[in-house]
Amino acid sequence: MNILAFGPNGSGKGTQGAIVKEKYGLDHIESGAIFREHIKGGTELGMKAKAFIESGDLVPDEITIPMVLETLAKSKEKGWLLDGFPRSLAQAEALDKALKESGMALDYVMEITLDREIAKERIMGRRLCANDNNHPNHIAFDAIKPVEKDGELVCRVCGGELSARADDQDEDAISKRHDIYYDETTGTMAAVNYFKNTDVEIIAVDGTKGIKEISEEILKQIS
Numbered sequence: 392m393n394i395l396a397f398g399p400n401g402s403g404k405g406t407q408g409a410i411v412k413e414k415y416g417l418d419h420i421e422s423g424a425i426f427r428e429h430i431k432g433g434t435e436l437g438m439k440a441k442a443f444i445e446s447g448d449l450v451p452d453e454i455t456i457p458m459v460l461e462t463l464a465k466s467k468e469k470g471w472l473l474d475g476f477p478r479s480l481a482q483a484e485a486l487d488k489a490l491k492e493s494g495m496a497l498d499y500v501m502e503i504t505l506d507r508e509i510a511k512e513r514i515m516g517r518r519l520c521a522n523d524n525n526h527p528n529h530i531a532f533d534a535i536k537p538v539e540k541d542g543e544l545v546c547r548v549c550g551g552e553l554s555a556r557a558d559d560q561d562e563d564a565i566s567k568r569h570d571i572y573y574d575e576t577t578g579t580m581a582a583v584n585y586f587k588n589t590d591v592e593i594i595a596v597d598g599t600k601g602i603k604e605i606s607e608e609i610l611k612q613i614s
């Protein structure tokens with residue numbers, strides 16, 4: 392099974408993606424996380440991508456598209472849930488073409504809808520676990536609040552060290568990422584609409600609901 396996950400930064404898309412991936416044994420492919428791994432590892436690709444990511448700009452297509460398509464091809468047998476790509480109409484068209492050429496079918500498009508202001512508040516309070524970036528931790532939500540250990544906040548799931556992404560604490564970077572997401576002309580919403588105009592099944596859920604409620608709704612619609 393192959394699934395595309397859409398939702399603005401802060402909508403809980405990563406958390407829901409991890410639940411769906413687990414349930415169906417899919418590879419969870421997150422373009423942003425692949426870039427962060429490259430940056431951590433000091434690779435050439437990481438060095439090229441770093442400045443774009445820190446400012447909230449898109450990494451150029453000539454770097455991003457081949458990187459994602461190569462990763463997808465490796466998961467052809469297992470199936471995948473792709474998160475963070477496509478982020479533009481051009482990437483949607485490139486993905487559609489590549490899927491057709493490689494004989495991979497797209498089974499579902501999942502869209503978590505959320506108002507821009509709420510998404511922004513959520514981004515600033517989220518924390519990343521050093522052991523697993525899909526362990527949900529957020530300083531403003533009781534259900535997923537980090538726990539305190541020796542005066543430090545640690546991951547509520549595994550006790551791992553927590554950090555905040557630099558681009559999550561920078562209001563200009565958040566605003567740029569959201570400008571790209573909500574843009575219906577050439578941005579991510581244009582990519583969502585591109586797939587809405589195909590015959591792929593769309594699973595649309597309201598991102599203001601709780602994590603459990605949203606995941607139940609998504610899993611109910613995947614048959």
Ligand code: AMP
Binds near residue numbers: 423443
């Ligand atoms: P994310 O973890 O999805 O918030 O992505 C973090 C950053 O990685 C984004 O703000 C972009 O700079 C870069 N990035 C992730 N996915 C893409 C993509 N599909 N196209 C271009 N840049 C991307």
